[in-house]
């Protein structure tokens with residue numbers, strides 16, 4: 001760690017003081033909730049729950065007493081904790097360091113090369129599930145497409161939460177699809193028949209040839225595409241320095257180039273009356289509703305995220 005205010009904890013040091021020192025070093029590096037993350041990283045290094053670290057802090061335990069409760073060798077746990085702190089102080093995403101990110105009921109593997117799934121994207125899945133449960137016949141082999149799959153967060157959630165659904169996922173990037181495959185086998189292997197209901201394709205999702213065999217038959221397309229306007233790149237180091245740029249930028253100053261190409265492709269994939277849910281930037285609600293109307297979607301609306309900001313286009317294909 002470059003910060004000279006932080007000394008790696010020794011096994012004789014007090015857990016509480018070690019966490020406070022680590023939290024201060026993280027905040028000095030610009031991490032917002034330093035102590036909270038220090039607890040998570042120590043728990044990860046020790047292979048225990050964050051609550052175990054908090055309990056040790058309250059009890060005034062030394063590191064060697066705390067670590068004696070768990071399997072790891074104290075020295076290797078402390079080395080792991082110190083290495084994790086160095087990486088986090090360099091603003092590497094917490095999820096890359098611990099190797100997983102939570103998404104709905106899943107814990108997904110993540111690391112350099114794949115976009116870390118965000119909590120707000122869970123709402124895109126909710127919007128689709130609410131509609132699918134009311135508009136489709138249960139067990140009838142509902143057809144769903146997840147364009148721009150990344151870790152597989154959206155498609156893997158849908159295929160595990162909606163019994164008998166068939167899900168196709170499309171990812172074009174060589175590095176990202178390694179993670180999609182890895183998550184698909186980890187999530188689906190334990191669920192009878194699920195692997196046969198999830199179909200992963202490496203392709204450009206804007207290309208008319210991609211999933212052309214499904215044209216006009218898909219019940220719902222859910223997508224979190226690259227949409228960040230080139231004119232306003234994100235400043236957070238965790239995003240701009242670590243998330244793959246192919247996952248971030250929408251290909252034009254307003255970020256709408258790729259989302260609009262996808263919307264056109266989605267219009268062709270959907271059956272009459274089928275649903276699209278597309279996550280987007282807070283500036284893009286009106287433009288996407290207008291683009292959807294121009295392409296022949298009906299009743300386009302914009303749904304907010306939990307902070308009340310415009311984040312999701314929801315529309316149905318015309319012709320039902």
Ligand SMILES: C[S@@+](CC[C@H](N)C(=O)[O-])C[C@H]1O[C@@H](n2cnc3c(N)ncnc32)[C@H](O)[C@@H]1O
Nearest residue numbers: 115117148149150171172173176204205224247
């Ligand atoms: C914002 S990330 C979303 C990942 C995941 N769906 C999620 O919500 O966490 C966008 C993903 O789209 C992929 N991507 C970008 N352009 C694409 C294209 N034309 N066709 C297919 N995938 C694309 C990127 O590699 C990245 O994995």
